[in-house]
Amino acid sequence: MILPTNLAQSDNILQKAERPLLMSHMAPDGDAIGSLLSLGHVMRALGKQVRMACQDPLPQRFDYLPGFHDVVRGAPAGPFDLLVSLDCSDTERMGTVFTALDDLPPILNIDHHVTNLQFGAVNLVDVEAVSTTHVLYHLINHIGVRIDPGIAACLLTGLVTDTRGFRTFNVTPEVLLIAVELMRAGASLAMITQNGLDRRSPETLRLWGVGFARLKVGDGLVWSSIPLAAQQHPNGDDSTSGLTNTLIGVEGALMAALFVERKDGRVEVGLRAIPGFDVAQIALSLGGGGHTLASGCLVPGPFESAQARVVALLKEELARQREEP
Ligand SMILES: [Mn+2]
Structure with missing residues (x-):
């Protein structure tokens, strides 16, 4: 539920800014990119000198969106008088583009994750919103810019x-x-669905193949893993999130986990649950965050022991949540 005062405060802080910097999270997904670009267009319509930045390259399948090529990697040169964080539950999710900033302007935090840490000078966080662009839809209507x-x-x-x-x-x-x-x-709903959801590179499907082949099932938990050696372009995209979504569809699965080994030795963990179960809190306890039914975290390696440790935690958590009325 968005409070009208938060909408007014967000509107106000955006109107006052002259040089805003918009940022979203590493391994950007459709919501991260849609949020960055939509607010970018709105700020430009308001006559602002807006910049958009993201740590990782944008997946090519979103190249149909206007402004796709305007998002820079790495922190752009300032100064900025406002930082708008989009779709990030904490500042760490912005990665190196955030840590590389020399001067930190006030933050407007726009998000929909249940684990959001309310780190902004103004926080526009609605955990019932299905996406950050859902929150932005209300904000843009409040601002009064026409949705072209x-x-x-x-x-x-x-x-x-x-x-x-x-x-x-x-x-x-x-x-x-x-x-x-x-x-x-x-x-166009059909065009967006086709590109944003269905379009995948052959490399991504081969990667999924590795994940499917390594599938394990036990005690209501389904999990799999993708070692570094199986990845052609390791790190920095969202190509495995679709695979994690498929894992929770396995018959009998109550929770699902996908472990992806990274170049830096850490292990990316994607978590899913079926309704009635919760993976947000366990992700938060492991230093990550997300939603009740879909969340993630980044844990220290080595790869095999990280999996053993997190699988044990998940099984314990699953047993505990099964006991709950
Ligand atoms: Mn989102």
Whole structure:
């Protein structure tokens, strides 16, 4: 639930800024990119000198979005008078683009993760929103900038990708009505679904093949792993999140985990749960965050022992949550 005062405060801090910097999280997904680009267009419409930055390259399948090539990697040269954090539950999610900033301007924190640490000078966080672009839809209407076809495509991309095509349990009639509005404003649902959800590189499918071959099942937990040696382009994209979504669909799965070994020796853990179970708190306790049914964290290696440790934790947590009324 967004409080009107938070909307007014966010509107105000955006209107006052002259040189805002917009940032989203590492390994950007459709919501991260849709949020960056939609607010970027709005700030430009307001006459601001806006810059957009992300630590990792944007996946190519989002190249249909206007402004796709305007997002820079690494921290752009300042000074900036406002930092807008989009779709990040904590500042660490922004990665090196955040840590490389010389002067830290006030932060406007716009997000929808249940584990959000409220780190902004102004926090516009709605944990019931299906995506950060869902929050932005309300904010943009509050600001009063017209949603043109380009902004509509960016906003709808966040809705579609974070709900995997309006299939998640948090999708309400209100969310579908917003999608209708965005289609009326000129966004193509079919094109966004095809690119944002279905389009994958052959390398990604081969990577999934490795994950499927290493699938393990036990005590309601389904997990798999992708060692560094199996990756052609390690780190920095969201290509394995779709695989994690598939794992929770395995018959009998109550929780699912995917372990991906990184170049720096750490291990990326993607977590999913079925409704009635919660993986957000365990992700938070391991230094990550996310949503009740979908979250993640980055844990120290080595690869095999990290898996053993997290699988044991998950099985323990699963048994505990099964006991709950
Ligand atoms: Mn999101």
